[in-house]
Amino acid sequence: MTENSVTVREARAQLADHINRAEQGMPTVITRNGLPVAAVVPIAEYEALEEAADVLLAREAEAVLAEGGGTVTMAELLADLFAEPDRGAA
Known part of the structure; x- marks a missing residue:
């Protein structure tokens, strides 16, 4: 499983894409100031x-x-x- 990492700004701009990735089994880690703060993961x-x-x-x-x-x-x-x-x- 490949981990995708994006900034809060990128996640906000492309939320639908990250939700689609999660549906396909690929999590997205969201960072703020270079530190992981949240994740969009498969349910x-x-x-x-x-x-x-x-x-x-x-x-x-x-x-x-x-x-x-x-x-x-x-x-x-x-x-x-x-x-x-x-x-x-x-």
Whole structure:
């Protein structure tokens, strides 16, 4: 698989071409100031990455539980997710 790399400006100007490349199985890496910042990839590759991330997170959760890690209620989880960040933390 050949990787194509373009600047944000080039990607914007030729987005349809990069989408067509992705449909054909060829990713395009988008760079800003010479650094990779995004990619247009075939949807199957994106879905595989999402699935792999889900499996990894599930394995990590199982390991924590196996080590006697505690559980939390949904209310505790939501409170933690929506709590204000600690501004004094370094």
